[in-house]
């Protein structure tokens with residue numbers, strides 16, 4: 648993480664704390680498969696994003712961008728685990744390289760959150 652980005656993150660955290668406990672009720676990304684910033688040995692068939700809160704499928708979504716900056720088509724988005732895990736399938740045989748996942752989520756309390764992470768498919 649670069650220094651300006653870190654500073655921004657710290658600032659955002661301070662603002663969030665300043666707003667009080669409410670800020671912690673949003674749907675934050677808790678974990679993902681493939682793991683955020685992780686490397687997988689084989690192309691994944693699906694992505695799982697697990698949030699801290701139940702989310703609304705209709706107003707939540709994921710955009711996947713491949714190594715060639717091309718959009719990776721996703722399909723069959725559904726919720727599991729008490730609506731906290733968003734699962735979607737990606738085409739089989741994703742080629743090796745770096746992928747970027749941009750997500751947005753509307754939690755059941757009506758708050759919108761978004762973020763992004765990357766994962767790498769090993770050659």
Ligand SMILES: [Cu+2]
Nearest residue numbers: 672673756758
């Ligand atoms: Cu909230």
